[in-house]
Every structure is written in C-alpha cells, then in structure tokens.
Amino acid sequence: MDEDTRYEAVRSRDGxxxxxxxxxxxxxxxxxxxxxxxxxxxxxNVRFFATAAAAQGSGFRACRRCRPDAVPGSAEWNVRADAVGRAMRLIADGVVDREGVAGLASRLGYSARQVQRQLTAELGAGPVALARAQRAHTARVLLQTTGLPVTEIAFASGFASVRQFNDTIREVYDATPTGVRSAAPRGGGARRATPGAGIPLRLAHRGPYQAAAVFDQLAREAVPGVEEVSGAPGGRTYRRTLRLPYGTAIVAVEERVRAPRAVGGTHPGGWLDARLHLTDPRDLTTAVQRLRRLFDLDADPYAVDERLGTDPRLAPLVAARPGLRSPGAVDPLEPAVRALVGVAAAQDLVRRYGKALDAPCGSLTHLFPEPAALAGAEDQAESGGPLRALAAALADGNVHLDPGADRDDAQRALLALPGMDPAAVAAVRVRALGDPDVAPPGVDAPDTWRPWRSYAVQHLRVAGELTH
Known part of the structure; x- marks a missing residue:
C-alpha cells in the first residue's frame, strides 16, 4: 500500500x-x-507507521479513543519466513524481555547489530523499542483490569525499574499509571478482575471469525487433563493449562464472538472473551501471544478469502465460512505428540510424565509433559522410540519449534527423526510453526492457493472433503 491508499483506508475508517x-x-x-x-x-497532517513502536519513537502518544495498542497483530509476521518475520514472532513471545537483544539475535542466527539494522530499516523501530511498546500495552491491561499495586505491575510488565515504567507510561499514554488506571472503561461490558477470578481479556481479531469450526477442532483434539471444551455449541468454553517461562496458568476462552458495530459496510472484527489465571503476572504477555497463535487471531481473513474465493472448488466453501481460521498451538510439542501417538496415548503420557497442578481445577489436573521428561520415558509402544527421539531432539536443541524457528530447517530436522513421516511433519508445520502455506501429502493443492494452502486444506476438512 502507498500512502494515498492508506489515507483512503483512514478516511473510510476501514477496520x-x-x-x-x-x-x-x-x-x-x-x-x-x-x-x-x-x-x-x-x-x-498525517504520517504513517508500520508499528506502534515506530509511532511512539517519533514522539506520538496512543489515542485514548481507539486504543491502537489493542489491535490484532499484523498478519504479515505469520506469513513471512525471513529474519524480520521470525524476529517479530519472537519479540511478541517475550524473548527480548527474557533474554535481551543478544538472546533474540542468537535465536535468529544473526548478530545483535544486524537484527537492529534490519528491524529499524523496515519497521522504523529496533527490538528494544518494539518490546517496550509491548510492555506498555501489557501494563495498561494490568492497570485497567486488576487491582495489583503499581509497583508489581511495573515488573510484571517486563520493565527493569519503576522509574522506567513511569516514564514509558507517561510517554505512551500521556498519563501517569494511576491516571491510566482511573481511565479504565466503565460499563459497556467492561470487566475487572476480582481476587481469585483471574485477569479478564479481550482477544481481538480482524474481520469475520468462524468460532464454531475452531472450537470443534479443539474439542476433537483435546487431551484430557490438560484441555477441555464444555457447554453447548454456540456457547462453549475452552479451558486448558499452560506452562510458561516464569510459572503456570489456567485459561478459559469463550466461543461466542463479540463484535462492535460495522463501519463503512465492512466487517468490524471483534474479540473472544477470555480469563487468565497466572501464578506469575510476568507471564501475561507470553500467555496472551500463545493464545493468539492457538486461535489464529492475527490472521488476515480478507486476504485469505480473496485469494481462495477465486478457486472454483473452494469458492462455495469460502462463501459458506468466511474468516475460517487455521488453529496453531501453545506448546509445539503437543501437535507433534498427537501426530505420532494420537489423543488417547497423549492422555496416558500426561498422567505419567506431566507435572501435576498444585490444585486441580475441575478436570484440569496436569501440564503437558516437557520434552526432557518424554525423552527419558520408557518405551511403551511401537511409537515410543520415535517419541523419545523427537522429545530428545527438542530438549537438546537439535530441533527448534519456537515461534522464530526457520520453518524449512525445522522440517528437514523433523524428517530426519524416526517415525516423523511427511504427513506428521506437515501437521507440525501448520500447528506448531503456524505456517499458513502447507499442503499435506496427497492433497492436490494448486499454486493458485498460495500463500494460504493451510487455510484451503482447513476449508476442505471442515467441509468433510478430507478426513481429519
């Protein structure tokens, strides 16, 4: 898009x-x-920026009316497989906050200077500024939805000091932390955390969202003890445990999609309501980003439907389910284990090797096993050897399936492991790596479906034209 096209989007308030x-x-x-x-x-009087961080770096503060920090992430970062796309996925997962720019660069295989130069040249902001903008958003969420003391929120958001936190909040929101807290929306469905009730969240998405198809898939693949889907279609709740860098969490996400009033005749997007119980609030950013990947909330349904809707085979499917998503995963090991042993065997692995919660929450009793635990598991069945090999490769770092992994390198490494056939690897590439352009073996996927073959396959599966 050139700047004139962007201005037309602004003038028409195009969500x-x-x-x-x-x-x-x-x-x-x-x-x-x-x-x-x-x-x-x-x-x-208008200037355009690729990221909120770039706008903040140029001295602009966030609009209090439209809250630009609460928009869905750019779908571009899920599509792109280059260093910038991989870096953006890692920054969203909180890698800079936990490991610094050096850790980010190491994961990408570049020097810190190279990463800084590439991100600044393309996005107008380096990794520190991008992470800082994300911290500010996390801080606003905690200020406006919880009663945590301001000092605790400062460190939970990833800031190194209270002074740095105060300066950033003033710069980004033109208000003190107390002022941001007092400006929390009242009424209109706004929710606030109460002791023991967790943090209420709105997980925003752009365009239409086929929640029923996503919840159907999650219910079908749920590993008991770790996940559950309850309720009747249209009002279901997905609950699960999460293993996070600093602690654990239990999350509940509601099926019903909330959407604001349409503007200019376009679908306005909307959000999924969620509630997150964290043992350590420093995990908020990472937990939210992993949920966004699981529910594919940063997708661009307009681009996907426009491309796939021109194919005669897919056109009626796209028309029937606009905005169909391709779910990801919160833990890259989970889809790999399901691909190797199935849901029933995965449940047995959870009971034997998953860490038990200190206090079970209904049917949720365990965290999914860590790679190191499965790497030492006894051979239980024909799949035991391949499963141990996969877990050992992940534990040793010989295979990388984190958000910033090189997808082609990961595929080659997976195919070299015993038991990982092309179909299993394709499933891992779609779910664990979030690749939007994967066609499993045996599926006739023409080039006209690129770069959205994962979504095309999802349409065929939901329509019953492919087995699950």
Missing amino acids: RFDGAFFFAVETTGIYCRPSCPAVTPKRR
Missing part, C-alpha cells in the same frame, strides 16, 4: 487494516488505528 499500519496526526501528537472514529485529519 480491515487495523494492526497492518498506524497513522499519526502531527497537529495533535496522537497516533491511531485506521478505524479510529474520530474526525478524519487533513492529509497533510
């Missing part, structure tokens, strides 16, 4: 581009999402 770019108004010093309902500024 399809929320998160794809941001615009700032020089006369007010504020940056917004494209669908901001405020009066459209004059073209000569």
